[in-house]
Amino acid sequence: MTPEQLSTAIVDVLTTLSDDGVLALPDGVPASVTVERPRQKGHGDYATNVALQLAKKAHTNPRSLAELIGARLTEHDSVAGVEVAGPGFLNVTVSTGAQGAVAAQVVAAGPAYGHTETLAGQRINVEFISANPTGPLHLGHTRWAVLGDAIGRVLSAAGADVTREFYINDRGVQMNHFAASIIAAATGQEKPEDGYAGGYIDDLAKAVGDAVPGIFELPEPERTAAVRAKGYELQLAEQQESLESFNTHFDVWFSELSLHEEGQEDGGVPHTLERLKDLGHVYEEGGALWMRTTDFGDDKDRVLIKSDGELTYFASDTAYYLNKRARGFDHCIYLLGADHHGYVGRLRAMAACVGDDPDQTLDVMIGQLVKILREGQEVKLSKRAGNIVTLTELAEEIGVDALRYSLARYPADSPLTLDIAEITKASNDNPVYYVQYAHARTCAMLRNAADLGMVLPAGLADGSATEFDPSLLAHERDGELLRALAEFPRVVAAAAELREPHRVARYLEETASVFNKWYDTKECRMLPQGDEPVMPANIARMVLVVATQTVVGNGLALLGVSAPERM
RNA sequence: GCCCCUAUAGCUCAGAGGAUAGAGCGCCGGUUUCCUAAACCGGGCGUCGCAGGUUCGAUUCCUGCUAGGGGCACCA
Numbered sequence: 118m119t120p121e122q123l124s125t126a127i128v129d130v131l132t133t134l135s136d137d138g139v140l141a142l143p144d145g146v147p148a149s150v151t152v153e154r155p156r157q158k159g160h161g162d163y164a165t166n167v168a169l170q171l172a173k174k175a176h177t178n179p180r181s182l183a184e185l186i187g188a189r190l191t192e193h194d195s196v197a198g199v200e201v202a203g204p205g206f207l208n209v210t211v212s213t214g215a216q217g218a219v220a221a222q223v224v225a226a227g228p229a230y231g232h233t234e235t236l237a238g239q240r241i242n243v244e245f246i247s248a249n250p251t252g253p254l255h256l257g258h259t260r261w262a263v264l265g266d267a268i269g270r271v272l273s274a275a276g277a278d279v280t281r282e283f284y285i286n287d288r289g290v291q292m293n294h295f296a297a298s299i300i301a302a303a304t305g306q307e308k309p310e311d312g313y314a315g316g317y318i319d320d321l322a323k324a325v326g327d328a329v330p331g332i333f334e335l336p337e338p339e340r341t342a343a344v345r346a347k348g349y350e351l352q353l354a355e356q357q358e359s360l361e362s363f364n365t366h367f368d369v370w371f372s373e374l375s376l377h378e379e380g381q382e383d384g385g386v387p388h389t390l391e392r393l394k395d396l397g398h399v400y401e402e403g404g405a406l407w408m409r410t411t412d413f414g415d416d417k418d419r420v421l422i423k424s425d426g427e428l429t430y431f432a433s434d435t436a437y438y439l440n441k442r443a444r445g446f447d448h449c450i451y452l453l454g455a456d457h458h459g460y461v462g463r464l465r466a467m468a469a470c471v472g473d474d475p476d477q478t479l480d481v482m483i484g485q486l487v488k489i490l491r492e493g494q495e496v497k498l499s500k501r502a503g504n505i506v507t508l509t510e511l512a513e514e515i516g517v518d519a520l521r522y523s524l525a526r527y528p529a530d531s532p533l534t535l536d537i538a539e540i541t542k543a544s545n546d547n548p549v550y551y552v553q554y555a556h557a558r559t560c561a562m563l564r565n566a567a568d569l570g571m572v573l574p575a576g577l578a579d580g581s582a583t584e585f586d587p588s589l590l591a592h593e594r595d596g597e598l599l600r601a602l603a604e605f606p607r608v609v610a611a612a613a614e615l616r617e618p619h620r621v622a623r624y625l626e627e628t629a630s631v632f633n634k635w636y637d638t639k640e641c642r643m644l645p646q647g648d649e650p651v652m653p654a655n656i657a658r659m660v661l662v663v664a665t666q667t668v669v670g671n672g673l674a675l676l677g678v679s680a681p682e683r684m
Numbered sequence: 685g686c687c688c689c690u691a692u693a694g695c696u697c698a699g700a701g702g703a704u705a706g707a708g709c710g711c712c713g714g715u716u717u718c719c720u721a722a723a724c725c726g727g728g729c730g731u732c733g734c735a736g737g738u739u740c741g742a743u744u745c746c747u748g749c750u751a752g753g754g755g756c757a758c759c760a
Binding site for chain 1: 686687688689690696697698699700701702703704705706707708709715718719720721722723724725740741752753754755756757758759760
C-alpha cells in the first residue's frame with residue numbers, strides 16, 4: 118500500500134461516513150488527504166492529520182472524529198492497525214503483505230516508476246543559460262545548466278510536455294566587439310575598448326584563420342562580417358559541445374537574430390511592435406519608443422527603440438515571449454541569476470501588456486550565485502584573461518557526475534559555496550558517491566544472485582507472481598526501505614510542481630542510507646548463506662533489491678547523473 | 685531610498701502548517717569467519733536572527749526590525 122493508496126482509502130472512509138449521515142461536511146469530502154511518514158517511531162507507518170483539519174468544519178472535536186474515521190479504516194484489508202494519538206492524529210500501520218507489495222509495483226513499473234500525470238497536459242518551455250555566443254560557458258552558467266536540465270527532466274517525469282530552450286544572444290553590439298577582439302588578436306593589435314580578452318580569443322583567432330584562410334586580409338566591412346560569422350559559429354559549437362559532454366541537452370537553440378528576420382509573424386520584432394501599438398501600451402518620448410510597463414507594476418517604463426533607432430534587448434525579449442506563446446507554451450520558465458532579478462518586474466509587466474496573466478504563464482526563477490573554493494580560497498571570477506573558470510574546466514577537474522550532483526542538491530535560491538576539495542573526494546563523505554555506491558551495491562548483489570541461479574519471479578506486473586510472497590518482507594528494516602521506495606513518486610511530483618529538483622537528491626541520500634542499513638541487517642540477507650537453498654524469503658528480498666535499484670537509478674537519471682553498476 | 689534572496693548544530697546545509705527540529709562533515713569510540721567497509725553502530729552539539737500577529741498547532745504563513753549578499757541603464 119502506497120501513501121497515495123492510503124490517502125484514497127481515507128477519502129473513501131470519509132465518503133462513506135458522509136453518505137451514512139454520520140459526518141456532515143459542509144464543503145464536501147476532500148479529494149485527497151495528507152498522508153505523511155511520521156518522524157517519530159511509534160507513530161505508525163503513516164500518519165494523517167485529516168481529523169485535525171476537518172473537525173471544526175464538521176462541528177466536532179478532532180479526537181472524536183479521528184475515532185470515527187479510525188474505526189472504519191481498520192476494516193480495510195491493507196490496514197493492520199489504527200491509533201488515535203496526540204491532539205487527533207491517526208497513526209496507521211499497514212499490513213505486511215500490503216506494504217511488501219510495493220516492491221512488486223516498483224519493479225513492474227521499472228524506468229517509469231516515479232513518473233506521474235500530475236502535470237499532464239501542460240506545455241512548458243524551460244529557458245536557461247542563454248549566454249552570449251562570445252565566449253566559453255563559465256561557473257556562472259554551470260549551476261543553471263544543472264538546474265535547468267534537472268527541472269526539465271523532473272517536469273517531464275510529472276507528465277508535462279517540456280521543451281528546453283537556449284536563447285542565443287547573437288544580435289547587438291557585443292557581436293561586433295567580439296569580431297573586433299578576434300581580429301585584433303589575429304593581427305597583433307591592442308585589444309579594443311569593450312572587447313573580449315582571455316586566451317580563448319587567441320585560440321579562436323587561430324581557428325577562424327585556419328577555417329577560412331585569408332579571412333583577416335579581407336577589406337572592411339567584409340572582414341568584420343566574415344569574422345563575426347565564423348567566430349560565432351565556432352564559439353556556439355564550443356558551447357554546444359561543452360553542454361553535451363556535461364549531459365545537458367537542449368531541444369531548441371533559439372537565435373535572437375531570427376526574431377528580426379523577414380517573415381516572422383507571431384513573435385517577430387516588427388510584428389510585436391505593431392501589436393503593442395495596437396494594444397496601446399507604447400508611446401514616444403525623447404525620440405525613443407517606450408513600453409508603459411508601469412501600468413502593470415514595473416518600477417519604470419522601458420525603452421523598446423532607442424532614440425538612435427537601435428532596438429533594445431527588451432524589444433527582443435518581448436518578441437521572444439510572444440514567439441513562445443505562439444508556439445503553444447502555457448508556461449514559460451526563465452532561470453535567471455540573482456544579478457538579473459531586476460528583470461522580473463519588467464518581464465511580468467511585459468506579459469501583462471500583451472494580455473497575459475503573468476501568474477499563469479510566467480515563472481521566473483532567480484537563482485543565487487555560486488562561490489567556489491579552491492584550497493580554502495574563493496576563486497574570484499573576473500573577465501580579465503586567465504581568471505575565467507569555465508564549465509569545461511570544472512567538469513574536468515571535478516567530474517561531470519560530482520559537479521552536477523553537488524549543484525543539484527541545493528535549492529536555486531540558496532546561496533552556495535562549493536569547496537572543490539570536498540566535492541572531489543571519492544569517498545562516502547561525498548553524497549554523490551554515497552548514492553551511486555548504493556546503486557552499484559544493488560548491482561553487485563544481483564550479479565551474485567544470478568550466479569546462484571536466482572531469478573526474478575514472473576508476473577510481478579499483474580500480481581500473479583506466485584513465487585513472490587510480499588508478507589515475507591516483515592522485518593522492521595524491510596518496512597523502512599519499502600516506505601522509502603513508496604515515497605519516490607510524491608518526491609518527483611513535488612520537485613516538478615515546486616521546480617525544486619534538489620528534493621530528488623535529498624531523497625536519494627535518505628533512501629541510500631535506509632538501503633545500507635537494511636543491507637547490514639543480518640536478518641535481511643538477500644543471498645542464501647553457505648549451501649543453504651534459495652528460500653522464498655531470499656526471492657522476496659531480491660525483488661526488494663531490484664526495486665531499490667530501480668528507484669535509485671531513476672532518481673539519478675532525473676538529475677542527469679550516471680548510475681554505475683560497479684565502483 | 686526602493687526591490688529580490690538569505691539567516692536553523694563548531695562548519696556546509698536539508699526541513700509542502702504537525703507530535704520530542706534533522707543530515708553530512710568535523711571530534712571521540714566501536715563493528716568484517718557474513719551479498720562491495722565507498723558500509724554500519726554508539727557518543728553531544730541548538731535562545732531555528734529579534735519582536736509581534738494568524739492558527740487547535742509556526743522553524744515553516746503575515747507584518748515590522750536587525751545583519752549579510754545581490755539588483756535598481758535609451759548596457760548586452
